[in-house]
Amino acid sequence: VAEGGEVTYKKIQSKQIMGSIQLGIQHTVGSLASKPKRDLLMNDFWEMETISFPPDGSSITPAHHYSDFRFKVYAPIAFRYFRDLFGIAPDDFLMSMCASPLRELSNPGASGSIFYLTDDDEFIIKTVQKKECEFLQKLLPGYYMNLSQNPRTLLPKFFGLYCFHYNSKNVRLVAMNNLLPSDIKMHAKYDLKGSSFRRKASKAERQKASPTFKDLDFAEHHPNGIFLETDKYNALMRTIQRDCMVLESFQIMDYSLLVGIHNLDLAAKEKREERILNARAKLQRKESAAQGPSSLNPDDDAPEADQNQLHTVASYASIPGTSAGTGGAALNRTRSMNRQRLVAHSTALESITADMDMPLEEDEDVPSGGIPARSENDERLILYIGIIDILQSYRLEKKLEHTFKSILYNGDTVSVCRPSFYAKRFQDAMAKQVFKKTPTFPLKHSPSKR
Template identity: 65%
Template sequence: TVHLSVSPVSVVSFSFPSFICIGLLHCQAHEKKIGHRRVDASGETTYKKTTSSALQGSIQLGIGYTVGNLSSKPERDVLMQDFYVVESIFFPSEGSNLTPAHHYPDFRFKTYAPVAFRYFRELFGIRPDDYLYSICNEPLIELTNPGASGSIFYVTRDDEFIIKTVQHKEAEFLQKLLPGYYMNLNQNPRTLLPKFFGLYCVQCGGKNIRVVVMNNILPCSVRMHLKFDLKGSTYKRRASKKEREKSKPTFKDLDFLNDVPEGLTLDQDTYGALVKTLQRDCLVRKEERGVG
């Protein structure tokens, strides 16, 4: 066996934006106003002045249209220009010859790199019908304790997908990452980078609300014994007293070093595969940052 030790000098550090995370770290948010997210006295959530219910409905209508429309087109190889394509469709509330009538405010729905994301979904074994059924068949569940990012999180009823609002810079980051992400998936199918299934934008009331669809790697069916939020740093990386008092606390780097001093024990093959995967994933980030 091989010990995979975690120490202040040997930790592999990732610095992805907040939307690229391992699972969802649930924390109690007492604020009624965080970033663009608002919760009024009645408990209704709005994001950029669009109600959560209207946003949910717009996302489901938009994804239903764009994925269904793409399914009618023949599959082909992904080209470089596919990463920069943005498709747009207008959804008037009274409906049109392309879109159904709905009871939400008029909105425009944009789909980023539809052909590229279709390829990603296929690579991850997600069929178009399953994707549509999970997201569009039943109302989404809004997480009431999304954390301090000011984003809105939705989870599909079958616990398969997470949909999160992202800032403009985060969406730009993902778009810029796509070519390298594509190459990495082809060369490194065991990648530990998050799985992205779609990037969309709802334009409503003069505002752009961008959302990303990701895999939910911590579904409710998975029992959590211990939970660590590891950043690869030891500066102020210890769970607070308040956090420790929770029934299911989230520990941090210094807690891991203290509670698991011998690291994690892995067999030789697993250790080798893990290190190789991490090295390849780091190369994607280095290339995106232009680091030699």
């Protein structure tokens, strides 16, 4: 909610929330370092620790220029264990969380949650409701059991649960993996539930620079689905099935599959166009410098002249170092290397390829970590996916809503319904409508003739 230009949550300035939670996380990770690693015990899941942060500082906390606050850390030892399981070293977690200011994301959800992204793109911090926070606490032992049996999962990876107390208000926050690296352009994003009821992005959402579309939009954009090679398709479906079984056992529903699509062919085209534009701009600058300040506007050039220019720039652009994107590419490479180092088993591809020993394709222009796929027009796609928003349990609150909505609408299409029905519909939609199996990619397919 914006108030006089300031973003607020529960009437607390976002800046205050972001700065305070960084102080809190810094303190908890620091104090954990003095506690030696040990096996996880059952009571570690229920433990919590609250620290006061007076602005003038204390014997254990630094002075700061935010308002007086308290910071509660849920299950610190358990989450340390999870972070360790995911290959996140304490120093790396600290650096990602605290070394640079967090960025706020605009949330397409209806819940009013706020999302913060760490500067290095690794983690997302989401504000959650009290009910969701309590549910995650109860979920932790089962979540732990599932992870130790099956670390390859598309379920959210939870790295911390916190509560920020300020001015008799509580802001509960969960730290998770970020599924969509912001250095890789997502040409489309979908939040899919396998339901059709009201599953269309709002007009306001569609007008955003990078909207999150929903099931009905997907069906419109990809009427024949997205094609995966057989082994990847099978691996993805197996992972979704196992994850849905876990979710169903906790009576969780209303979750989504978040799908970010990077279109390699579109990206290559955009890159070419950008180079041409850059080179053209350079040429124009040169020309106008040569002709002096009184030169004609180059926009008035005849189309023929334009063609000639394009030829010149094509060779121009192929000279290494002339493209304006070079610096960015170098940065991207460092970032993606950092990503590989930090979050092991965490890319979409790794999440589904449990028992496959697939060599990772080392192509300069192909971003790593995503799942290779094809559109029905045979465009090369890279998918970034994960299951999100899993903290709503039917057991806790959905019973009422179900009876109410099922009176109003046909139960089959209402997105709030019994967890087993939800899981089945979700899996069916992913296996039949969203993803399709295709023979190995070199074989061209013509889905329109199928």
